Amino acid sequence: MNSALDKLYAILRRDLLTSIRHRSGFVLTFAGLLAELAAFYFLARAIGPSFRPNGIEYFPFLLVGTGLYTFFVMSTQAFLDTVQEAQRTGTMEVLMTTSTAPAELVILSSISTLAGNLVNLVIYLAAGAAIFRASVHANLLACLVVLVLSLALALALGITAAALQVTFQKGSALVWLLGSGLWFLSGTMFPIQSLPRSLELLARAIPLTYAIEATRMALLQGQSVTSIASSLLALLGFSLVLLPLALWGLSYSLHRARQNGTLSFY
Amino acid sequence: MDRVVFESVRKVFRHRPALFNWLGRERGGETVALRDLSFSAAAGEVLVLLGPNGSGKTTALKLISTMLLPDSGSVRVTGFDTRRGAGQVRRQVGIAVASERSFFPRLSARENLEFFAALDEVPRRERAERIDQVLDDTGLAEQADMLVMKFSSGMYQRLGIARALVKRPCVLLLDEPTRSLDAATTAHFWTTIRTLARQQATILLATHNFAEAAAVGDRLLLLQRGELLADRSIRSGESMEELRSFYFHTTGEVDEAAGMAHRVGRVR
Numbered sequence: 001m002n003s004a005l006d007k008l009y010a011i012l013r014r015d016l017l018t019s020i021r022h023r024s025g026f027v028l029t030f031a032g033l034l035a036e037l038a039a040f041y042f043l044a045r046a047i048g049p050s051f052r053p054n055g056i057e058y059f060p061f062l063l064v065g066t067g068l069y070t071f072f073v074m075s076t077q078a079f080l081d082t083v084q085e086a087q088r089t090g091t092m093e094v095l096m097t098t099s100t101a102p103a104e105l106v107i108l109s110s111i112s113t114l115a116g117n118l119v120n121l122v123i124y125l126a127a128g129a130a131i132f133r134a135s136v137h138a139n140l141l142a143c144l145v146v147l148v149l150s151l152a153l154a155l156a157l158g159i160t161a162a163a164l165q166v167t168f169q170k171g172s173a174l175v176w177l178l179g180s181g182l183w184f185l186s187g188t189m190f191p192i193q194s195l196p197r198s199l200e201l202l203a204r205a206i207p208l209t210y211a212i213e214a215t216r217m218a219l220l221q222g223q224s225v226t227s228i229a230s231s232l233l234a235l236l237g238f239s240l241v242l243l244p245l246a247l248w249g250l251s252y253s254l255h256r257a258r259q260n261g262t263l264s265f266y
Numbered sequence: 267m268d269r270v271v272f273e274s275v276r277k278v279f280r281h282r283p284a285l286f287n288w289l290g291r292e293r294g295g296e297t298v299a300l301r302d303l304s305f306s307a308a309a310g311e312v313l314v315l316l317g318p319n320g321s322g323k324t325t326a327l328k329l330i331s332t333m334l335l336p337d338s339g340s341v342r343v344t345g346f347d348t349r350r351g352a353g354q355v356r357r358q359v360g361i362a363v364a365s366e367r368s369f370f371p372r373l374s375a376r377e378n379l380e381f382f383a384a385l386d387e388v389p390r391r392e393r394a395e396r397i398d399q400v401l402d403d404t405g406l407a408e409q410a411d412m413l414v415m416k417f418s419s420g421m422y423q424r425l426g427i428a429r430a431l432v433k434r435p436c437v438l439l440l441d442e443p444t445r446s447l448d449a450a451t452t453a454h455f456w457t458t459i460r461t462l463a464r465q466q467a468t469i470l471l472a473t474h475n476f477a478e479a480a481a482v483g484d485r486l487l488l489l490q491r492g493e494l495l496a497d498r499s500i501r502s503g504e505s506m507e508e509l510r511s512f513y514f515h516t517t518g519e520v521d522e523a524a525g526m527a528h529r530v531g532r533v534r
Binding site for chain 1: 277279325331332333334335337353356357359361363367369370371372373377380381382384386387390413429433
């Protein structure tokens with residue numbers, strides 16, 4: 001346990017030092033985040049107060065939808081970037097020869113990756129509430145449960161992207177899928193009930209839909225765990241299936257890469 | 267007991283052309299990197315792997331480090347099979363790879379070593395002292411707190427060696443460790459290698475440098491196209507010229523450098 005904490009500290013420290021030494025990147029991220037919030041705020045104003053999807057004001061609706069969607073995309077991208085960078089710089093092979101088991105290494109690295117993106121999400125939501133006056137009525141327990149399940153889901157997506165990158169050198173395919181097809185199907189900017197019936201059914205098969213829906217209900221409408229139980233159960237189901245599958249996929253892809261000598265191919 | 271044992275190890279790399287290969291000229295096929303290679307290395311022994319490019323030296327080192335898995339045969343390190351006991355093997359093995367830039371560029375040399383030391387489970391209380399020691403041994407003490415993105419090739423190479431040494435492995439794998447080093451650092455490094463061997467570390471060193479082989483080696487394996495051509499001891503006091511002549515005689519390659527030396531001598 002101590003050894004795992006020690007390694008986690010080492011990974012967090014590496015990522016923190018690397019990110020703060022990218023000073024311009026730090027500032028640009030924050031500026032970009034504010035610009036995005038302003039765009040959504042004025043979009044909601046232009047559409048007018050009468051548009052209240054699922055009974056929620058449009059700006060907070062957008063705030064949660066885009067914030068969470070960005071969290072998923074950026075987390076997946078971050079996993080991919082980590083693997084690609086390790087392949088490019090040659091650290092991939094060296095990391096795989098340390099005393100830390102590859103699966104443990106990926107999970108510990110993912111905690112750091114997700115923590116960074118979670119901080120961005122919190123800043124995004126807090127700035128939306130504080131600067132642009134989005135009304136928030138949070139049920140903290142429900143928010144916490146949604147957060148844990150969303151993290152499990154983000155972990156599964158990130159690990160899948162990493163496995164795709166190791167196997168086919170094409171983890172970007174998953175990020176492309178998230179960025180192109182899933183954003184409009186997952187209720188990010190409008191309720192999925194506005195979609196044609198067939199697409200709405202498709203949207204119900206996407207785990208992100210439940211994460212966004214449950215977060216809106218818990219964070220904006222103050223709904224309790226029991227009243228959002230159906231979304232939570234769907235999220236739990238997806239996590240229980242996708243997470244072990246993603247871990248198995250990564251373990252298999254690393255084994256195959258060792259066999260084929262393609263660990264550092266990119 | 268032998269620390270490292272190869273038993274009839276075969277490794278083949280298969281190349282599959284890209285899906286739309288009519289646009290390019292990529293060829294399919296396979297490269298046999300190692301053909302039924304068998305050898306062993308004992309504690310305290312410095313085993314030099316010599317051979318032309320593509321002879322399988324780096325593949326052999328990568329198989330020991332668990333970066334690669336054998337197609338058939340077995341590789342054992344301190345009794346653990348690299349397939350079934352990869353975790354135990356990785357705890358015993360340190361590797362300095364030829365690719366120089368396998369570090370985190372925005373961390374300093376010391377921060378990089380601290381990171382890898384944590385992953386290699388070096389006890390926290392010993393970490394600072396060991397890192398100072400390997401930075402000294404590799405001549406990087408003065409650059410310890412410089413970001414490695416500012417390092418030269420030679421400094422990267424030294425840091426790679428430092429990383430391999432910091433976990434104090436009982437099996438040390440070195441792939442052309444002195445390729446980019448200056449003469450003084452190289453000489454100091456050879457002394458470090460002999461000291462480690464006296465402390466019972468098993469060292470496998472892949473090199474093209476006959477002087478290095480003669481200076482630090484106890485035994486040499488000569489590989490060509492994945493096959494073992496020779497496995498013999500290096501006599502105390504055996505010169506680099508003797509090794510060189512043995513190499514060219516056994517591999518059948520043409521020693522153009524000798525001809526060049528002869529011509530240079532004639533010009534003088």
